[in-house]
Amino acid sequence: MDDFDPRPTPQRATSPALVQWQSPILATVARLAVPLTLFVSLIIFFQGHNKPGGGFIAGVLAAAAGAVALLAFGLDRSMTFKWWYVPLLALPILPVSGPSAVVIALVVGTLFWLSARRATFAEYRWWKLGVLGLTISLLTGAVPFFFGYAFMDHAVWHFHVPLWGEDHLPTATFFDIGVYLIDVGTLMTIFVELGLEGE
Numbered sequence: 001m002d003d004f005d006p007r008p009t010p011q012r013a014t015s016p017a018l019v020q021w022q023s024p025i026l027a028t029v030a031r032l033a034v035p036l037t038l039f040v041s042l043i044i045f046f047q048g049h050n051k052p053g054g055g056f057i058a059g060v061l062a063a064a065a066g067a068v069a070l071l072a073f074g075l076d077r078s079m080t081f082k083w084w085y086v087p088l089l090a091l092p093i094l095p096v097s098g099p100s101a102v103v104i105a106l107v108v109g110t111l112f113w114l115s116a117r118r119a120t121f122a123e124y125r126w127w128k129l130g131v132l133g134l135t136i137s138l139l140t141g142a143v144p145f146f147f148g149y150a151f152m153d154h155a156v157w158h159f160h161v162p163l164w165g166e167d168h169l170p171t172a173t174f175f176d177i178g179v180y181l182i183d184v185g186t187l188m189t190i191f192v193e194l195g196l197e198g199e
Helices: 016-021 024-047 055-073 085-097 099-116 126-146 172-196
Strands: 156-161 165-170
Touching: 024 055, 024 085, 024 099, 024 172, 055 172, 085 099, 099 165, 099 172, 126 172, 165 172
Parallel strands: none
Antiparallel strands: 156 165
16 A cells, blocks of 8 residues: 555544554554465465365455554555555466466456545445455356356366466356455455444
8 A cells, every 4th residue: 555654534534543543563564464465365366276265265364454454554544555566466476376367466456456546444335346246256157057058157268378388267266256355345344334333
């Protein structure tokens, strides 16, 4: 995030309770812990089709990063972060998960960067993220059904990537993206609403 500046944005005043609980030690730790947790979340997400992992546990980890950010910086912290954070988190997964995983991470990360630029944690509509995830998951199951296959049937696309070689992309990845977004959207909605109870 944009140097993780803990100062409140002009749109909302920080409540006395939030000021009281803000800790410089926690804020310093969060500057490292939040990006690192998101990176581990990506690794676990993309290895889920070949090893233990997948959308659910990866989404819980991403929401845990959000919870740490909330505790460290408060509800009024702007969600703006530098654009190069997206490739910084996406590109290192190349050796583990391949080019298709990097492309997906870049696309989803960039869309989140665009949607979060003008919002604080409290202002961002996290529940919409959950609804988007549910829609993606249902569509992933429905598309093969409309083409005469079983509901939730999936395939694996194999293709050649120049300078890399063979790569593959299971269609179940898109279902897992939906699960990931449901987790993050639902848990962050709960965390934010709990934080707003005292205001």
